[in-house]
Amino acid sequence: MAERITPRSESYSDWYVDIVLQAKLADYSPVKGCMVIRPRGYALWEHMQRAIDDMFKATGHVNAYFPLLIPESFIQREADHVEGFAPELAVVTHGGGEQLEEPLVVRPTSETIIWSMYKKWIQSYRDLPLLINQWANVMRWEKRTRLFLRTTEFLWQEGHTAHATAEEAREETLRMLEVYRRFAEDYMAMPVLTGLKTDAEKFAGAVETYSIEAMMQDRRALQSGTSHFLGQNFAKAFDVTFQTAEGSLDHVWASSWGVSTRLVGALIMTHSDDKGLVAPPRLAPTQVVTIPIFKNKNKTEVLAYADKLHRRLAERFRAEYDPDDANSPGWKFSEWEMLGVPVRVEVGPRDMENNTVVLARRDTGEKQSVDVEEAPEAVAALLEEIQSSLFARAKAFREENTREIDDYDELKAFFEADGGFAIAPWDGSPETEAQVKEETKATIRVLPEGNEKQAEGRTAIVSGKPARHMAVFAKAY
RNA sequence: CGGGCUGUAGCGCAGGGGCUAGCGCGCUCGGUUCGGGACCGAGAGGUCGGCGGUUCAAAUCCGCCCAGCCCGACCA
Numbered sequence: 354m355a356e357r358i359t360p361r362s363e364s365y366s367d368w369y370v371d372i373v374l375q376a377k378l379a380d381y382s383p384v385k386g387c388m389v390i391r392p393r394g395y396a397l398w399e400h401m402q403r404a405i406d407d408m409f410k411a412t413g414h415v416n417a418y419f420p421l422l423i424p425e426s427f428i429q430r431e432a433d434h435v436e437g438f439a440p441e442l443a444v445v446t447h448g449g450g451e452q453l454e455e456p457l458v459v460r461p462t463s464e465t466i467i468w469s470m471y472k473k474w475i476q477s478y479r480d481l482p483l484l485i486n487q488w489a490n491v492m493r494w495e496k497r498t499r500l501f502l503r504t505t506e507f508l509w510q511e512g513h514t515a516h517a518t519a520e521e522a523r524e525e526t527l528r529m530l531e532v533y534r535r536f537a538e539d540y541m542a543m544p545v546l547t548g549l550k551t552d553a554e555k556f557a558g559a560v561e562t563y564s565i566e567a568m569m570q571d572r573r574a575l576q577s578g579t580s581h582f583l584g585q586n587f588a589k590a591f592d593v594t595f596q597t598a599e600g601s602l603d604h605v606w607a608s609s610w611g612v613s614t615r616l617v618g619a620l621i622m623t624h625s626d627d628k629g630l631v632a633p634p635r636l637a638p639t640q641v642v643t644i645p646i647f648k649n650k651n652k653t654e655v656l657a658y659a660d661k662l663h664r665r666l667a668e669r670f671r672a673e674y675d676p677d678d679a680n681s682p683g684w685k686f687s688e689w690e691m692l693g694v695p696v697r698v699e700v701g702p703r704d705m706e707n708n709t710v711v712l713a714r715r716d717t718g719e720k721q722s723v724d725v726e727e728a729p730e731a732v733a734a735l736l737e738e739i740q741s742s743l744f745a746r747a748k749a750f751r752e753e754n755t756r757e758i759d760d761y762d763e764l765k766a767f768f769e770a771d772g773g774f775a776i777a778p779w780d781g782s783p784e785t786e787a788q789v790k791e792e793t794k795a796t797i798r799v800l801p802e803g804n805e806k807q808a809e810g811r812t813a814i815v816s817g818k819p820a821r822h823m824a825v826f827a828k829a830y
Numbered sequence: 831c832g833g834g835c836u837g838u839a840g841c842g843c844a845g846g847g848g849c850u851a852g853c854g855c856g857c858u859c860g861g862u863u864c865g866g867g868a869c870c871g872a873g874a875g876g877u878c879g880g881c882g883g884u885u886c887a888a889a890u891c892c893g894c895c896c897a898g899c900c901c902g903a904c905c906a
Contacts, residue, residue: 357842366900385897441905462906496831496904503905556906564906576906613906646865683866701865711865830906 358691360627365571366499372621373500376630376692386498386505390614393692394501396638397617398508402488404540404635405510405612408532414484414512419466421490422457427465430590434464437557441493443505459492464558464583464609467513468591475515475605477596482525483515501618502575502830509613515605517595519584522606526582529610530563533578541616542633542744543567543623544751545577546774546825548799553786559609560584566798566825568751569622572773574798574827577619580610623747624716630693631715633743634736639694640670641732646682646701659700662710662728666698669729670736690715695739696732714739716746761814764826768793774827778820780813788815795826 358375359367373379378394390398406416422445429435443459446452460466467485475483492506512529516522530547537545545565555562559581566574588594588604595605624631634640643666645659656676663674673694675685682699689697699711699720710728713720716739723731754773758764767775775795779785790796800822808820 364900370899381898383897437905491906493905495906497902507906509906579906611906615906648864649862652864678864681864681866681868683864683868685867686865687867699865703865 358627358629361570368627369622370500372625372630378617378621378630379500384505386495388500388504393638394617397620397632397636398614400636400638401540401616402510405532405536408536409486409512412528412532414486416487417485418487418489419463419470421460423460423463423466425456425458427469428458430465431558431586434558438462441495443492443494460489461491461493463487463489463511464513464587465591468587468593471515471605472591472593475593475595478517478598481515481517481595481605482521484512485514486510486512499618501621502615507614509611511609511611514608515588515593516607517597517605519606522608523582526561526563526580526608526610529608530565530580533565533580533610533612537565537567537577538744540633540635541620541623542740542747543577543619544744544748546799546801548801548804548825550799551783551786551797553783554797556581558583558586560586564799567619567623568754568774568827569619569830570750571622572754572771574774574829575615575619575622576798576829577616578610578612581608583607583609624743625693628687629691631743632693632695634695634740637693637695638671639673639692640736641666641696641698642673642675642689642694643698643700644675644682644685644689646699648702651702655700655702655705658705662698662700662725665729666732670732696735698728698732716743759811759814764789764814765793768795768828772828774798774825776823776825778808778811778813779822779824780816780818781821782816785813785815789826795828797824798827798829799825801825
């Protein structure tokens with residue numbers, strides 16, 4: 354079969370690529386590392402965008418748009434920022450047939466251009482807080498790319514906020530981390546761990562970076578969103594000051610936070626199976642597909658029955674209808690399963706006689722027969738049920754593959770075997786972190802909230818010193 | 831950016847200096863089918879990844895480049 358999906362057991366990476374291509378989510382472009390997001394993939398992103406954007410608005414943020422091109426000198430203003438991004442910048446050197454006086458960088462992120470503008474817009478504490486988000490594309494010249502997970506150009510949102518105090522900026526950082534957690538769990542049905550990144554893993558230019566981390570089906574961690582407390586780093590680099598109520602002059606405090614089209618990759622790897630994409634109902638491009646099953650002699654009647662049902666469903670759901678007589682029902686079942694549609698409605702002569710329809714759920718394959726009049730209600734209930742059961746299943750999987758490990762040999766063995774998330778006492782030193790990475794390929798994904806307390810009285814792996822943190826180790830994407 | 835594998839019709843592949851480049855699936859048209867990837871008949875579809883070289887002759891041999899996948903070093 355030409356359209357076979359490589360089973361996960363055979364090759365997890367091939368499986369992932371097969372799903373992306375065959376569920377028509379994206380395709381390769383002629384330019385290395387770039388991809389075309391196809392309508393079904395883009396629909397997933399649009400539904401994500403809508404939900405996240407609503408959450409931003411509900412927390413007082415407004416959208417704006419800053420330009421793609423940034424003067425090269427801007428990137429160089431903040432020392433860590435330059436160092437972090439220099440190797441992955443795309444630079445425009447020519448325009449209008451002439452060499453530019455100053456090269457322009459294609460934004461890898463927009464802190465610098467945004468803070469250059471904030472300098473103009475902020476004078477007084479009355480101008481604060483400034484809570485701006487933008488939806489944009491960015492470009493990072495990655496060495497090794499993977500569809501959705503790491504592409505040269507990707508779509509994301511980046512929030513950039515300015516505050517009068519460090520406390521406020523910190524609160525904002527954590528508030529947005531929590532927004533991401535809620536989005537991941539409520540919409541993507543993807544359980545995530547939240548916590549602080551170590552210095553080795555934090556964003557170039559941040560004082561502190563927090564992230565949400567999800568476990569994929571191959572037990573590797575995927576960083577799915579980040580929120581940074583920037584301190585006064587960019588305010589100082591761009592000299593953004595404000596006058597306080599008391600009349601003194603102070604640098605502004607900042608946060609920035611983002612999620613990207615990488616979330617589409619996260620969604621795929623969290624739920625899908627060997628038959629194709631499994632999309633959580635709240636984000637699925639199509640939520641319910643109606644497939645009529647007819648013979649030539651009853652075609653007209655069945656199509657009328659199915660079409661009427663489809664139209665009722667379309668009033669409430671993102672619904673599609675597949676009456677094509679070129680393919681058999683069985684073929685359509687497989688096809689729509691590959692595309693990840695959560696609920697399939699089958700209607701044939703037998704259903705017509707009994708005034709029923711058959712509902713099949715994508716996640717388990719289970720079928721049930723329901724009264725045709727109650728079909729929309731039943732579909733609604735089933736979508737809810739699938740949404741929560743996907744979350745429960747993903748969470749159970751993560752828990753089964755999460756272990757608390759005190760002993761370094763055991764940690765090594767853990768990552769030599771199936772791996773997963775290992776929660777281990779850590780002495781807080783970059784050296785031991787690097788050694789673990791060197792010897793196991795696992796890195797510290799996050800330091801969860803309250804981890805310092807849990808580490809009290811314990812002995813750190815590797816060094817044997819008193820532990821300062823309980824760290825979550827995992828192999829990461 | 832290093833190591834490995836790959837690139838021939840939309841997809842999966844065969845062919846490996848010589849005459850008109852094949853097969854399966856898909857696609858188009860006509861007909862029969864239809865409750866888990868149906869069938870018959872007729873058709874359309876190829877700069878053999880690109881550029882250059884060797885040769886009377888290159889999909890085939892050689893060089894360079896491009897792209898994809900895997901494994902490493904760097905990253906959302």
